[in-house]
Amino acid sequence: MITRDEKIKFVESSKKEIKNYKTVGIVTVSSVPDRLFQRVRNSIGSDGKFIIGRKKLMERVLEGDERTKPLIKELTATSVIILSNKDPFELYGIFKGNALKLSAKPKQMAPEDIIVRGGETSLQPGMAVTELKKAGIDVQIQKGKVVIAKDKVVVAKGAMISSAVASALHTLGIEPFTAVLEPKALIRDGLLFRLETLRITREGMLSDLSSAFAKSRAVALSLGIVTPYTVVELVTKAYRSAVALGTEAKIYDTGIIERLITKAAGEAHALEGLGAS
Numbered sequence: 001m002i003t004r005d006e007k008i009k010f011v012e013s014s015k016k017e018i019k020n021y022k023t024v025g026i027v028t029v030s031s032v033p034d035r036l037f038q039r040v041r042n043s044i045g046s047d048g049k050f051i052i053g054r055k056k057l058m059e060r061v062l063e064g065d066e067r068t069k070p071l072i073k074e075l076t077a078t079s080v081i082i083l084s085n086k087d088p089f090e091l092y093g094i095f096k097g098n099a100l101k102l103s104a105k106p107k108q109m110a111p112e113d114i115i116v117r118g119g120e121t122s123l124q125p126g127m128a129v130t131e132l133k134k135a136g137i138d139v140q141i142q143k144g145k146v147v148i149a150k151d152k153v154v155v156a157k158g159a160m161i162s163s164a165v166a167s168a169l170h171t172l173g174i175e176p177f178t179a180v181l182e183p184k185a186l187i188r189d190g191l192l193f194r195l196e197t198l199r200i201t202r203e204g205m206l207s208d209l210s211s212a213f214a215k216s217r218a219v220a221l222s223l224g225i226v227t228p229y230t231v232v233e234l235v236t237k238a239y240r241s242a243v244a245l246g247t248e249a250k251i252y253d254t255g256i257i258e259r260l261i262t263k264a265a266g267e268a269h270a271l272e273g274l275g276a277s
Helices: 004-018 034-047 055-063 066-074 088-097 127-134 163-172 202-223 231-249 257-276
Strands: 023-028 048-051 079-084 100-102 114-116 139-142 145-148 152-155 177-179 183-188 191-194
Touching: 004 048, 004 055, 004 079, 023 066, 023 088, 034 048, 034 079, 034 088, 034 100, 055 066, 055 079, 066 183, 079 183, 088 183, 114 163, 127 139, 127 145, 127 163, 152 163, 231 257
Parallel strands: none
Antiparallel strands: 023 079, 023 183, 048 079, 100 177, 114 152, 139 145, 183 191
16 A cells, blocks of 8 residues: 555656656556567667556646646556657657567457468478368478468458467467557647657658649649649640641641641542542
8 A cells, every 4th residue: 555655755756757858648558468568668768767656646747747737638547657858759659669469369359351371381290280270271291391272361350260260370470469559649849749640650641642732733634723733734735725726717827727738738639539530
């Protein structure tokens, strides 16, 4: 049981600690393997710190600094406070980079189609073959080696994983699940970065910008809106339309008269051919 004095000491020391860091955030650790938390903790190292305590005490810690008060509503009973001087996106990258692959357990739902690829394995003939066959995998013994005959979807996305399949995946070293510890929210320089914002990547942003540009350019072209990105195509289109209209109406003008002469010469040649026949 924590004494009142210990609670006061925890809150006061944590308040002082927060003032030494530019980035403060909330991380939810429920349902996260302890080894994943330790892995992230080790990666952050001396560049950051976690404050772990009861929700009520951590609320008081955050109340002690005006800039961290917005984080109070992000706290849950399974939250910890992260302190760092790293940029929020850089800090998120550390969390993301420490994702942990996990084995399948019976009765879990497949996050995606779980596929066992065909080919030679490093398994020795014996019980392993029996396990794979129980999971419906086509297994053969070729030259003393265990070979999977062809690719097979052993569990479709959203389907339940059976005990037989879980055992076979474990035997093959296939880990279809990924555990990721992610900050729920980070605050720095008065700006609050929620998880959906932190997940934005440079590649994804460039892809979205490229797609938006292509769509807006197509709309501008269809409406005849002149911009630095549409003017060449619109002028080219207008020129071709004008030439086609001028040729059809037999307007004697530069760029059209040559076409009319060529057309007339062709028609005259055709008439000469008819006369000769």
